[in-house]
Amino acid sequence: MSRKTKDLLMKALIMFSTIFTVGVLVIIIGYIFIQGMGHLSFDFIFGSAETGGIWPMIVSTMYIVGISLAISVPVGIMAAIYLTEYAKQTKFVSLIRLATQSLAGIPSIIFGLFGLALFVRAFGLNVSILSAGFTLAIMNLPVIIRATEEALKSVPQSYREGSLGLGATKIQTIWKVVLPSALPGILTAVILAIGRIVGESAPVLLTAGVLKDLPTSVFDGGRTLTVHLYLLAQEAISPEDFQIAFATATVLIIIVLVINLIARFVSAKLDKTKA
């Protein structure tokens, strides 16, 4: 085979892979949208469970996303700051790093089991949005820590030196120069975390339950969109049941998409390194 043919073949292979990936994605999303769009209506989105609406599930999902982010983002960022900016690079620190990396790879159901044991039972929070929020926060911590660490490491050392050289303290340096520069990277981590939270079913099922009512407080149980979708699909008999499941899936995808777009927009606004 001549070098030219080899080259051509390789190029074709790469092209095919790309088309395949994008194609599959388009087909899945398209299929879900086509199946689901028919059932989408104002009443479906904002109606209560009794009338066949999914509003309680949307609210439960938002609550859980909010709670777990409120905990995992600040804690994760601070932990990452400690690991990159303060900790001397000792064996102990590399052990912490190894532990967080391993945690990121543990199946989510194990976190669910842990949440069930700790928050639901031991802390007596029962099956509630709060328990699920805590559980998912812990599940997301390693991801956020790792991504933030990477983002902090990618901030040029010259910024730190410049700031310290101007008589700024370490905290001022981190707060005013390092973190703003790392923000786009951190935001990407948060988007990924949101995706994971919205997408999880097993740990949520174990810690927040399946209650279809609109939660009145975080101590109530609640059913997230994903869990709802899981149950709908499992119980579906008629084609209409499937349509409801697809409509829920459409809403889920739209929510994730909107969050993604907002995050991208904010990230672009914050990224001052692009002059």
Added chain:
Amino acid sequence: MVDFSNPRASFDQELEHLGHMLNELSQEAIGAYEQIKIALQENKKDVALDVVRHDDTINEMTEEINDLAILLIARQTPVASDLRRVIATLRMSSHLERVADYAVNLAEYILLNEEKDLGTYRDKIIGMIDHLVIMVEEVMKSYDLQDAKMARNVAEMDRTLDDMYTSSLTELFEITRSETTHVAVLATQTILILKYLERAGDHVTNIAEEVAYYVKGKTYEFNKSSVKARYLKDNQ
């Protein structure tokens, strides 16, 4: 406020300063010859003595030019016309110093001889001094104006000085054959003095060549070519 229009303003200032120093040196050399004139015309030996004493100052000035030129080369890495300017100025200063040295020889001549004797050849000497001073003034003007043509003209002027020397030579040579030792010695000394003035003219011609080198970036030999031309003409 820093003016960025010329990033090498301070270097330019130093180059200017180097030029000023050379001009001052030329003024000193001219001054020495003016004093010699006064000493001759008014029979003032103390003025001649002053010229001898003042030679140290002239040597110091030459050394200062030397030092500044070396520092400019070491610290400012001059190139192209800047480099030629520094190098030309450096060499011009040593020629000027030689020109001034001949004034000292003249001063010694005045100091060694009797007043009445000095009158004999006064006009010849003063004539050559006047011409030499004009040459120095002109060559410095050509340096300030960076005018190679003007420098070339100065080299031409040297021929007149040469002629003045040669014409006196025959006359003085006759006198050296005189029976009176005193007269013969004086005539011989005078020949040497006139020769010094003629040599000073050659140095001014060298200075003119340096000006031409600085301006044009090429080496010229005004002096030699004229001698050679004359040689060729005389031996046809």
Added chain:
Amino acid sequence: MAENNKFEVENLDLFYGEFQALKSITMDIEANKVTAFIGPSGCGKSTFLRTLNRMNDLIDTVRIDGEIKLDGQDIYKKDVDVTDLRRRVGMVFQKPNPFPMSIYDNVVYGPRAQGIKDKKKLDEIAESSLRAAALWDEVKDKLNKSGLALSGGQQQRLCIARTIAMKPEIILMDEPTSALDPIATLKVEQLMEELKKEYTIVIVTHSMQQAARISDTTAFFLMGELIEMGDTNDIFSNPKKQQTEDYITGRFG
């Protein structure tokens, strides 16, 4: 003599772990002069510069012996406030490193870090610093634009302005023009000539010509040792040590 010294360094040793990077450096740095450090890569000149504002503290493995006095006070004493020291001893780095924020915010970064909040005062500082760095005319209409939008030479002058805004006594410059083109380099050099009237400047440079052009005093470093220090005129026309001669004539082997 002594009262004109800004820094007095005595028998300074510096170790990176086991490696000794500086060997018994003793030198005085005079006020309102430009002092240049020259020497081959890895000779310790940058490391030494960074001991003067304790920038080496950022590296865990660094150990220092000896004494550095600033106006007679040992800057490595336990009770010395490092941030305060760095306010007095400003630093400009090799690569222009404006922060990813507006030109204005860059310049007032230091004063803000010191706690100055008064807008009027900050405006004043910004203008006077940018003027002193000969950048005001070029940026006065775009103070809110990002500092990263400037050209390399302008960025470096912005960094100088940022340092001046701290009203330091000394400005350390670590190869400040090595990332700049020749014209931008000459501009920064011109600026230094202006700045030395008010500040003491210590500059590390790879370019011997630069040291020759701009400094009053030159120090030559080799393998962690200070080989020779003296009047720049003398160093470049008649150095006393053979190693200095070999280096500045390019015969270093």
